[in-house]
Amino acid sequence: MSIFVDENTRVVVQGLTGGQGRFHGLRNRAYGTQVVAGVTPGKGGQDVEGIPIFDTVAEAVAATGANASFVSVPPRGAPAAILEAAVAGIPFVVCITEGIPAHDEARVYNTLVGSHPGTRLLGPNCPGIISPGKCNIGITAGEIALPGGPVGIVSRSGTLTYQALYELKQLGVGVTTCAGIGGDPVPGTNFVDCLAAFQADPDTRAIALFGEIGGSEEEKAADFIAKEVDKPVVAYIAGVTAPAGKKMGHAGAIISGSQGTAQAKMSALADAGVHVVNNPTEAGEKMAEIVAAL
């Protein structure tokens, strides 16, 4: 099994006619993902290499039975696009858009929680999600992931996610699902949501968590693991050498004072019984060791 997306997921790409949307939407389809529709206001009736385009998400859902959305829309339009998908009843929305204003993110998140509790948002500013061999939504290069499990991956960073998948593949370790939650201040889905889903998935027998400095999501994850997760967890936190108060690219990756430091996160996770490692290579090696002993 896998979490959130699988071979039955039917994807509508919002922004399929744009450069990024087209490139990644088609790449996702080539991977085997059921990409059933695209949405671009004003371009309804056209198609992108055989994928029908609709003016609205509601029309796309009615015509194709889409049950997931891939939002590849620039920052100005992305908040409205996410909400349109929610209003159309889409239960799972992936938004890769980087650079959405924080206030818009906070508004979208709280609107979903208050008015559309049936919709889960992954991202924004995330690489997407891949259940290897079944479904790939987003910008991850599918070939770097080995299908079959037993490892579930959740990560805040795109390129670190690739690194994690690749390290595992080289060691012959398969993955059930790899979810990139993104590094923005208000992520729609957090570590705890993914940990809970992996804990409930019988095919996921070990979990890798890739975090970074800033915020308190890793600390919350540590709390949750201590209480609710009995599967082995390996964690790596990036940013040990990052200076306090400096913004390291991601809006999420900023620390103030002692809060959100890599050390604080690593010790919280270690206290929760997590195998905390020092770099992505060690994460792969540790995971291979754990999987061999399962």
Added chain:
Amino acid sequence: MDLFEYQGKQYFARFGISVSPGGVADSVEQAVEVAATVGYPVVVKAQVQVGGRGKAGGVKLAADADEVRLHAGNILGLDIKGHVVRRLWVEHASDIAAEYYASFTLNRPAKKHLAMVSAKGGVEIEAVAAEDPAAIARMDIDPVVGFTESDARRLVIEAGLDEAARDGAAKILVDLYRCYEEGDADLVEVNPLILTPSGAVHALDAKVTLDDNAAFRHPEWDAFRDIDELDERERLAKSKGLQYVGLNGFVGIIANGAGLAMSTCDVVNQVGGAPANFLDVGGGASAEVMADALEVINSDSSVRSIFINIFGGITRGEEVANGIVTALERVAMRAPMVIRLDGTNAEEGRAILKKVESARVISSPTMLGAARKAVELAGAAQ
């Protein structure tokens, strides 16, 4: 983007938040002119983006023109924790009956906005939070619902502000929230918010951080851009649109993605090196971007070796390789480099790099191995 105090006060004024009359001065004579306009006594304040400027002698009271000359002369050029003062804010000195604290920011764990108000202003709020957390009244705000005048009243009463200040403070809080929300700020903070003997409430300081992601809907922010605060390397990187943070080590870092770039710094540190910088070329980096990144690294004289760590997703290996080749043609690289290339089109990239490989341009298949090699080369270059 962090604003200077004077910019923060200009921004506050757009939202009707009352501040002291004052003006900007870049020279002693200008300071005297501003002082005459706003009326004595005045306060001469260093404009730097670092805390503790009062203790460092960067804030002085002046009763007449001679005192303004003296203080302005001393403060201009002053080095406050590595920030050299180039500009002053001169404002009419206020009579102070009480000092408070007010701020709005994002409460990330709650995914809501957070208002904080305290009757203990004028001191470091971190110290108040540590010693007397009950002295800070807090309220989570749902961005969908917003922040109303009655919320503001509840907050000032809970914080224990003086009776005389409550109306004025509540009004300022509502305007401050507008400044925070409509103004797309990550943080607005007033410390101190003061009550004058005549019963007026106004902002004596202004700390504002704007959300760079919202710049597309704020053309007025262009006036705030001041890259003087950045060091030489950061200025060059910014002019080329790169995500760069200067650090104190000797291994130059180029990676794609913030997470991988941070991780690269960490790994260099673990194998005995020290990163000279954090540089994220972002997703989909072209050959041109790679060449720009190398040029920035090359301008840093403390760099003794360079570690390029690329894992292609959107970024394609052959683009990265072409960028490196272009950079080698365009500039004489002072330091040797180690390149680790994986992911999308890595094979094509490695084939291109083969042509330029030498004792100073080395490919390495793994992240850890490449880090070790870069640190070894830095040692050899010492």
